[in-house]
Amino acid sequence: MPLTCRNLSLSYGARRVLAGVDLDVAPGRVLGVAGASGSGKTSLLRCLAGLERGYDGSVAVDSLGERASARGREWHARVGLVGQGPERQLFARTVFDDVAFGPNNLGLPDDEVLGRVTRALGAVGLDLDWSLERSPLECSGGEQRAVAIAGVLALQTPYLLLDEPTAGLDAARVEELVRLVRSLAEKGVGVALVSHDMEVLARASDEVAVLADGQVAYEGVPYQVFRQEGVLRRAGLEAPGLLRVAYALERAGRACGLARVPYDSLAGAILDAVVPGERPTGGARPAGEGA
Numbered sequence: 001m002p003l004t005c006r007n008l009s010l011s012y013g014a015r016r017v018l019a020g021v022d023l024d025v026a027p028g029r030v031l032g033v034a035g036a037s038g039s040g041k042t043s044l045l046r047c048l049a050g051l052e053r054g055y056d057g058s059v060a061v062d063s064l065g066e067r068a069s070a071r072g073r074e075w076h077a078r079v080g081l082v083g084q085g086p087e088r089q090l091f092a093r094t095v096f097d098d099v100a101f102g103p104n105n106l107g108l109p110d111d112e113v114l115g116r117v118t119r120a121l122g123a124v125g126l127d128l129d130w131s132l133e134r135s136p137l138e139c140s141g142g143e144q145r146a147v148a149i150a151g152v153l154a155l156q157t158p159y160l161l162l163d164e165p166t167a168g169l170d171a172a173r174v175e176e177l178v179r180l181v182r183s184l185a186e187k188g189v190g191v192a193l194v195s196h197d198m199e200v201l202a203r204a205s206d207e208v209a210v211l212a213d214g215q216v217a218y219e220g221v222p223y224q225v226f227r228q229e230g231v232l233r234r235a236g237l238e239a240p241g242l243l244r245v246a247y248a249l250e251r252a253g254r255a256c257g258l259a260r261v262p263y264d265s266l267a268g269a270i271l272d273a274v275v276p277g278e279r280p281t282g283g284a285r286p287a288g289e290g291a
């Protein structure tokens with residue numbers, strides 16, 4: 001059963017931030033969440049994470065039903081949240097201790113903690129031996145982000161909420177993050193991914209929900225969402241460049257097979273559409289390699 005919200009509304013004082021939102025975060029799926037600054041993305045994740053109490057409507061996960069988020073511990077065992085700028089919350093003496101904090105807090109035996117920390121560090125590309133020596137304060141910003149994400153991964157929650165996890169990261173770490181999100185989904189984790197980077201959403205998401213004026217203005221598979229020009233305008237968003245090229249080609253009668261081509265293969269599909277038969281479908285040949 002998914003993590004769901006139904007008719008979810010939330011106000012801060014007189015300001016209504018969410019106004020009747022229905023969304024599902026399903027096991028093994030990645031729900032991307034897009035929207036302008038202040039459209040309520042973080043507030044939505046906080047409701048799903050069981051951190052907001054004053055909402056109307058319902059939020060449920062597995063067998064924990066309406067208002068169950070008030071039960072705290074049970075909810076947090078199911079839903080992990082990596083908030084914005086999570087590296088600000090690193091505090092332990094070593095990276096290892098920081099990542100181990102959550103599992104230790106669950107009262108798990110030492111060998112289970114070690115296993116979880118090892119796997120979580122590996123998932124974000126960090127080394128176990130390094131983690132035993134290094135203070136989080138001595139890490140680069142990108143490493144700190146990875147440590148903070150590992151700390152939540154080590155909780156092994158079946159649902160994971162990520163709020164702007166790629167903000168400020170270099171291209172290689174963005175790439176790692178997209179791969180991590182996809183591999184978590186392949187292992188059955190249900191992920192909600194908030195991002196201002198439409199390319200990250202197009203690559204990582206199974207579906208994208210666009211928030212505008214506190215409501216879901218549109219929800220669908222990425223290539224459909226990003227062709228909704230009116231919705232994007234209303235939400236202050238712009239489709240990723242490659243998709244805009246693909247849409248333009250389709251309008252000109254040169255289909256790129258958007259319904260079946262994953263975003264990462266789109267450059268090859270566009271070249272196929274422009275110069276038919278010149279390239280293997282989905283494959284981009286390294287520069288300089290002969291035909």
Ligand SMILES: Nc1ncnc2c1ncn2[C@@H]1O[C@H](COP(=O)(O)OP(=O)(O)OP(=O)(O)O)[C@@H](O)[C@H]1O
Binds near residue numbers: 012041042044
């Ligand atoms: N604790 C709070 N008290 C009062 N207002 C709040 C609080 N938290 C958020 N808000 C307001 O609610 C609105 C939505 O904020 P939220 O952080 O959910 O938006 P967002 O879509 O995540 O924005 P961004 O993309 O800039 O992170 C904003 O206008 C914000 O100022």
